[in-house]
Amino acid sequence: MEKLSIEAMATFCKKKGFVYPSAEIYGGLAGFWDFGHLGVELKNNIKNEWWNYHVKQREDIMGIDGSIITHPKVWEASGHVENFEDVMLTCSKCNEKTRADHLIEEKLKTNVEGRSVDEINKIIKKNNLKCPKCNSDFKELKKFSLMLKTSIGPLEDKSSISYLRPETAQLIFANFKLVSDNARLKLPFGIAQIGKGFRNEISPRDFLFRCREFEMMEIEYFVHPDKAEKCPSIKEVENEELNFLTSEMQQKKQEPKEMKVKDALKKKLVSEWHAYWLATEQKWFTDLGAKPENFRVRQHLKEEKSHYATDTWDLEYNFPFGWKELQGIANRTDFDLKQHMKFSGNDLSIFDEETKKKIIPYVIAEPSQGVERAFLVFMFDSYTYDKKRGNAVLKLHPKLAPVKVGIFPLVNKLDNEAKKVYDLLKSDFNSIFDKSGSIGRRYARADEIGIPYCITIDFDSLKDKKVTVRNRNDTKQIRVKINDLKETMGKLIDNP
Helix, strand or coil: CCCCCHHHHHHHHHHHCCEEECCHHHCCCCCCEEECCCHHHHHHHHHHHHHHHHHHCCCCEEEECCCCECCHHHHHHHCHHHHCEEEEEEECCCCCEEEHHHHHHHHHCCCCCCCCHHHHHHHHHHCCCCCCCCCCCECCCEEEECCEEEECCCCCCHHHEEEECCCCHHHHHHCHHHHHHHCCCCCCEEEEEEEEEECCCCCCECCCCECCEEEEEEEEEEECHHHCCCCCCHHHCCCCEEEEECHHHHHCCCCCEEEEHHHHHHCCCCCHHHHHHHHHHHHHHHHCCCCHHHEEEEECCCCCCCCCCCEEEEEEEEECCEEEEEEEEEECECHHHHHHHHHHCCCCCEEECCCCEEECCEEEECCEEEHHHHHHHHHHHHEEEECCCCEEEECCCCCCCCCCEEEEECCHHHHHHHHHHHHHHCCCCCEEECCCCCHHHHHHHHHHCCCCEEEEECHHHHHHCEEEEEECCCCCEEEEEHHHHHHHHHHHHHCC
């Protein structure tokens, strides 16, 4: 089946209670979205599964929760105040504002990330690109800061200016020494964080893909600078298959090539640490039901790389509007820790017991993932329209499904018995009780919002103390003793 368009997905999410335009009764606000009763559950489940996989199940990663607003010097040290900008195009006639890189990519299919204002200006003029709204010429190009400013305290002057954080990483660096000392961490180790980020996007678009307010799930992984070439965990992922697209392959206009991690390493296409994290992150998605064929790993071209990165790879997903970054994994070396040492005057080095010297660790990998983009991946890869049933079926992994169990009395006379089953399960599994309409219509409603299992209480239940459990994906049914329901549902949800 062909994927829904991004517009159709936005409509579906609004209709079913997943996502709404923020403050829609006032006309909405571009780049801001509110999550409905189902969306908030799915979003929380995504974050919980990410935290469980990356923090709780690992001994080498600890978590923090940094503040959204912090000392403005943090953003001076990181380079965001000076460098976090996009090139903005303004129409000379209708005053429509557009991101230059988006327009060029859309019209010319060319990536201009990292190009200077002069280079972009030449591309605009050479190709005679016009305003997408009224087809007029653009005014002179301008740089536009993506930082959202705020004011702290009663005085509104320069001393009160701070910023809503554009990323979560810098709070990890600022707290690095405290976390490593207090948690008694030994290299290699990571620090994880989930939290809000804000970017003053010129032209937010594509539903949840590019927002002004979003959430990030991020890890900064630190290694000894002398051991940056070898990943001790590489054997865990060496047989994982990835769709590789190196910078050289892009320059030669070659297609991505699918191969096992161990084969890519033999060919020296990718470093061990990048291979490890790319495979680990894709596996997180596919273990939760995402489709492997919709992923590829792409190395940044030289001109794309951030000023701090020696090498960057993106885990990309095939959205309806093309292959786009889902997760960026950058080798930041010791840039950030050194910057914060320079600007703060504090020593952020740690003592290496092996060499008996102080060292500044490298950030060899930075798996950085937007929650909203992950939300889209799971929605797109789970959505299908079942012609036989005559309704949409959202085949979300049971661990992600907003509602785990639907409890239905076959007829109204069985409401009390069904309510007892609902009361039995609701504290362990997010459940709904639904008695409205025919049983077929209730199944259809459950399918459309991704409920993996529906339990029906019928007249036989009064005699044999069993209920019918229906599987969303294949509609197969089994009879289960009411006394065994909790255990059975737990097994079905964990291992569907």
